[in-house]
Amino acid sequence: MLLYGIDENENPRLLKLDSNGRIKITFSDGGSTQRFTSVSNSPLVVKSSAGKIIGFNIINPNMDPVYLKFYDTASPTIGTTAPKNTLSVPSNGTVLFVSPRYWSEFTTAISMACVSGLEDSSTDPPDQDIYCEITYI
Numbered sequence: 647m648l649l650y651g652i653d654e655n656e657n658p659r660l661l662k663l664d665s666n667g668r669i670k671i672t673f674s675d676g677g678s679t680q681r682f683t684s685v686s687n688s689p690l691v692v693k694s695s696a697g698k699i700i701g702f703n704i705i706n707p708n709m710d711p712v713y714l715k716f717y718d719t720a721s722p723t724i725g726t727t728a729p730k731n732t733l734s735v736p737s738n739g740t741v742l743f744v745s746p747r748y749w750s751e752f753t754t755a756i757s758m759a760c761v762s763g764l765e766d767s768s769t770d771p772p773d774q775d776i777y778c779e780i781t782y783i
Contacts, residue, residue, distance in 0.1 A: 682778045685760045687771040689722050692756040692780045698748035701781035706735040712760050712772040720755035725769035756782060
């Protein structure tokens, strides 16, 4: 399988793998990556100030799809605070996004939680926690 990304000039580029078989990504403006090995319905802060998500790798070990909600606040109330973005992660699946541009911009902070329902009011946790790597600037 070949994976391609888009560079800052919107040209397709083949993504390189490091010696461990992982995708190696370099961001010109010094992106940072947070790894979360156990994401459920309790909010987690990715960045406590304004920022932009420029990449993510999300792994769902569940037999059902789950929904990763991103919030533009450091302290959302899950099921009450409206998410800025919702990602559907397929059952036993992975969602990968990498870009020199950004996926979503947050003016206050970046936080997230994972629930089993698509509705903004959903509060039920997934059967198993999911794994997330979030890259931001």
